[in-house]
Amino acid sequence: MEKSNLKQMEDPSQEDIISLVNSLFQVSDFTKTEFSLEFRIEDDDFKSKFEGLARKLEDMKYVCKLEKRDGELYVIIQKFSPNKQRKWMSTSWTPRILFAIVISFVMIDGYYRTSGTNSIVEIGDPLEMAAVYTLSLLGILGIHELGHIIAAKAHGLKTTWPYFIPGLPVIGIPTFGAFIQSRGLTINREILFDVAIAGPIAGLVIAIIVSIYAAYTAPILDPQIAAGLFEDSRLMEWNQGEPLLMTASLALFGKGGSGYEVLMTPVMFAAWIGFLITFLNLLPAWQLDGGHMARTLLGVKLHRYATFGSIGILVLLNYWLMAILILIMSSRNPSAMPLDDVSPLSRNRKLAYIGIIVLAILCAPLPSDFLPMLLP
Numbered sequence: 001m002e003k004s005n006l007k008q009m010e011d012p013s014q015e016d017i018i019s020l021v022n023s024l025f026q027v028s029d030f031t032k033t034e035f036s037l038e039f040r041i042e043d044d045d046f047k048s049k050f051e052g053l054a055r056k057l058e059d060m061k062y063v064c065k066l067e068k069r070d071g072e073l074y075v076i077i078q079k080f081s082p083n084k085q086r087k088w089m090s091t092s093w094t095p096r097i098l099f100a101i102v103i104s105f106v107m108i109d110g111y112y113r114t115s116g117t118n119s120i121v122e123i124g125d126p127l128e129m130a131a132v133y134t135l136s137l138l139g140i141l142g143i144h145e146l147g148h149i150i151a152a153k154a155h156g157l158k159t160t161w162p163y164f165i166p167g168l169p170v171i172g173i174p175t176f177g178a179f180i181q182s183r184g185l186t187i188n189r190e191i192l193f194d195v196a197i198a199g200p201i202a203g204l205v206i207a208i209i210v211s212i213y214a215a216y217t218a219p220i221l222d223p224q225i226a227a228g229l230f231e232d233s234r235l236m237e238w239n240q241g242e243p244l245l246m247t248a249s250l251a252l253f254g255k256g257g258s259g260y261e262v263l264m265t266p267v268m269f270a271a272w273i274g275f276l277i278t279f280l281n282l283l284p285a286w287q288l289d290g291g292h293m294a295r296t297l298l299g300v301k302l303h304r305y306a307t308f309g310s311i312g313i314l315v316l317l318n319y320w321l322m323a324i325l326i327l328i329m330s331s332r333n334p335s336a337m338p339l340d341d342v343s344p345l346s347r348n349r350k351l352a353y354i355g356i357i358v359l360a361i362l363c364a365p366l367p368s369d370f371l372p373m374l375l376p
Helices: 014-024 046-059 093-118 126-154 189-217 223-231 244-252 266-282 289-316 320-332 347-363
Strands: 005-007 027-032 037-041 062-069 072-081 163-166 175-179
Touching (some): 014 046, 046 072, 126 189, 126 266, 189 244, 189 289, 244 266, 266 347
Antiparallel strands (some): 037 072
């Protein structure tokens, strides 16, 4: 159940709540405690009824939870006061200021990356290319968050505007992604799954488009010229891994495989960041998007193991910092808990999760020595 400040059930509206529950469910037993009302129900079609009850109670400042004990179903209702947001999170200016900072960071990063590329091969005006780079990268991240927002609204959930996280321009990546916060309660597993899957899928579509454009416009260096540039340290070997989807984009224009030296242009770097963030989000870990999806399918215990497995994958790919971050955060708040954690996930959503695993593999930044095994 969502963390909340519980209050005693001494409230005139509790009689209305009892009447509401009895109008929706077939109640076989009722217990009143100091902090809750507990109803044992006999309904088989409880899922939609519980969803309707949860939405009505939320408006009345109550929260309900569905539990299964010894084969019996219980609806537990408690009064709560929503936790107050931090002041800096509650103001409407915070996401706007963060977005403006991220835009400036991405523009600066794009300008310097273009200038560096132009010292080898002219690809365009640094300011214009920085704008294309910014549009590409923030387009991927923005559409990702828009996917979450649309799915949330489709399920009647209110959300905040996206909070974009500034990164380290020039010396690293200019943004560490973005996130939104739900202003409502996650009622069941299917809602949690739908909101989680919508973001990565939407963002990945844009990342693929950006990757194809980047592959089409990416310059190819003569191997002898490239060797001289490597010797002069004007060109550095890319050792951060390459997603299979990026490899496919290059192959689409005959630029894949060994023997080709393709420059990592700013737009291609934007696509690479998009694939990386999608990959990280699809991992079945903690409260990442993929973690939420895995939680709905696997349950609490197996999701914990999936989180540890994800940490192991990140270590193998040499992404130690992200692995450590997930380990620390998952120990504090391991997984999301829908109010109805009894209703199973639908068959179509289970099949969709198989596709999510495939997409995670395609977006993974695979080491360079792994790629030749997949190429002719």
